[in-house]
Amino acid sequence: MDTRERVIAIIAEQALLEPSDIREDMSLADLGLDSLGLVESIFAIEEAFDLRVPFNANEPQASEFDVSTVGAMIKAVERLVMERA
Amino acid sequence: MRRVAITGAGTINALGHDVPSTLQALRNGVCGIGPLTIRDADRLSVRIGAQVKHYDETAHFGRQQIALYDRFTQFAVISAAQAMKQSGLSIDEELACRSGVLLGTSGGGLSTVDDSYRSVYEEGKNRVHPFVVPRLMANAAASAVSMEHGLQGPVFTVSSACASSNHAMGLAFQMIRSGMADVMLTGGSEAMLCFGGIKAWEGLRVMSEDGCRPFSATRNGMVEGEGAAVFVLEEWNHAVERGADILAEFAxxxxxxxxxxxxxxxxxxxxxxxxxxxxxxxxxxxxxxxxxxxxxxxxxxxxxxxxxxxxxxxxxxxxxxxxxxxxxxxxxxxxxxxxxxxxxxxxxxxxxxxxxxxxxxxxxxxxxxxxxxxxxxxxxxxxxxxxxxxxxxxxxxxxxxx
The missing domain is CATH 3.40.47.10 (Thiolase/Chalcone synthase)
Incomplete structure (x- = not known):
């Protein structure tokens, strides 16, 4: 599984959806993910990729980690994986 | 002065997963104490307890609830649901604001604390699950019960060690008697039977290694149990007017x-x-x-x-x-x-x-x-x-x- 598929699998599990139902243009609201679901997703990403996601729930927009859409989250994770390597 | 009726009861404990099975066990003198089946029990010197057995959290809760509910919260929510069902109460908008939850607990989400300490200290991990705080906080159970039933009046938790539940029920009783609330879900919940929880009690040297024999000359200490019980307390006339079955008077x-x-x-x-x-x-x-x-x-x-x-x-x-x-x-x-x-x-x-x-x-x-x-x-x-x-x-x- 590549990074994209793994991120989608994590988000799908949190959103109680099938990975095939997740599109990259979907927002958190489209997915029905609330703030707790988002921090759980970020925790799962950190665990799965063994990295630290720079995200502060107080100001999600200002965080380096872009959570505006599924696609943005995938890109952000890919960048973190690259930076670590 | 207003009187206070008990109109519902619910429980899960070592003797049963509801009130009828618990009463049956109490009547028959059944002992719920047995060997502890918890992680690292072999490192304990006290290896007995009254655990809630045959418990499957997935039979009661969905994945998102399980992520947020420590064992002590689960026990309280299960007990409260039984009590509400027996009371037959329906909570409308007006009653919701006159109804509350007051629960006792001593350890709160102690297993959550234990698990998190394990992962950061023993396993050397540098992060814990994001819901550690909402799981471990002592008011997690009372808050979960208020959310499950939409109760929007006085809701909080009393923690006074072994007197927590009695203090909680006594205060809930006083709140109804004094006119502050019309309905209170009250009682207590505890789930301390984890490695750290037992270790702490071991240290005090007041635990029995072979059984709980109160008032007997051969007694040699206490044995810990776990579980919850929750009651619906209701203003007497409110209960009478809706034709509720009053179990007893909280006097x-x-x-x-x-x-x-x-x-x-x-x-x-x-x-x-x-x-x-x-x-x-x-x-x-x-x-x-x-x-x-x-x-x-x-x-x-x-x-x-x-x-x-x-x-x-x-x-x-x-x-x-x-x-x-x-x-x-x-x-x-x-x-x-x-x-x-x-x-x-x-x-x-x-x-x-x-x-x-x-x-x-x-x-x-x-x-x-x-x-x-x-x-x-x-x-x-x-x-x-x-x-x-x-x-x-x-x-x-x-x-x-x-």
Whole structure:
């Protein structure tokens, strides 16, 4: 599984959806993910990729980690994986 | 003054996963204590407890609830749902604001704390699950119950060690009596049977390694249990007007502090709490046929409790039936008083006194009728339930037939 598929699998599990139902243009609201679901997703990403996601729930927009859409989250994770390597 | 009815009861504990099975076990003198099946039990010197067995959290909760609910919260939510169902209450918008939740717990989400410490200290991990705080906080159970049933009035948690539940129920009773609320879900919940939880208790050297034998000369300590019980308390006329089945009247409450020692109990403080509960309920010593004792099975508690009862009841102590059901369901610490109210309901409603099991030798320092080993029939129109906590805090509730 590549990074994209793994991120989608994590988000799908949190959103109680099938990975095939997740599109990259979907927002958190489209997915029905609330703030707790988002921090759980970020925790799962950190665990799965063994990295630290720079995200502060107080100001999600200002965080380096872009959570505006599924696609943005995938890109952000890919960048973190690259930076670590 | 407004009166307070009990119109619903729910529980999950080592004796049963609901009220009928628990009452049946109390009647039959069933022992819920057995070998502990928890992680690293082989590193414990105390290896027995009254665990909730055959429990599958996925049968009660969805994945998102399980992520947020520590075991003590799960027990409270399950118990509250049973109690609400039995009460037949429907909470409309107006009643929601006049209804609340007041639960006791001593350890809160202790297993969550234990698991998180393990992962950061033992396993060397640098992050914990994001819901550690909302799981471990002591008010997690009360808040979850308020959310499940939409109760928007007074909601909070009382933590006073072994007296937590009695303090919670006593305050909930006072809130309804004084007009602050019309309905309160109250009781307590505890789930301390994890490695760190038992280790802490081991340190104090008050735990038995072989069984809980309250008031018996062979007693050698307490045995921890886990679980919850929750009751629906309701303003009397509100219950009558909607035709509710009133299980019993919550009649009075007394609380005192020893102001002496952080662990050793005092007969004086306990006696004053017992007398205060009687006075608050407008009951005479002769009116009480049954006392559910604190009866932990430690040398100190049982001796002091017998002394306190003898002082508070005077000659009436000779006819008193006193039992400690901790011999069956273990000591649920912050949840114990709530589960013990079930034994009071059994006495008031069915005329059955749950026994003190494990009793095998008379102790001259405990000269009361402790209903040894076998349940007894008795007519009970009023009863008390004692709770005496570390910290010298005493809380006694008085109940009366409906």
């Amino acid at each position: 009075g409450f007394g609380m005192t502090a020893d102001a002496k020692d952080i662990v050793l109990p005092s007969a004086d403080g306990a006696q004053r709490a017992i007398s205060a509960a009687l006075a608050d309920a407008g009951l005479a010593a002769e009116d009480i046929a049954y006392v559910n004792a604190h009866g932990t099975g430690t040398t100190a508690n049982d001796r002091v409790e017998c002394l306190a009862l003898a002082k508070a009841f005077g000659p009436a102590a000779d006819h008193l039936l006193v039992s400690s059901t901790k011999s069956m369901h273990g000591h649920l610490i912050g949840g114990t008083g709530a589960v013990e109210v079930l034994a009071c309901l059994l006495a008031l409603r069915e005329g059955v006194i749950a026994p003190t099991i494990g009793f095998d030798a008379t102790d001259p320092e405990c000269p009361l009728d402790v209903v040894p080993n076998i349940a007894r029939e008795a007519k009970v129109t009023a009863c008390l339930s004692n709770a005496f906590a570390f910290g010298g805090l005493n809380a006694v509730v008085a109940l009366r037939t409906a």
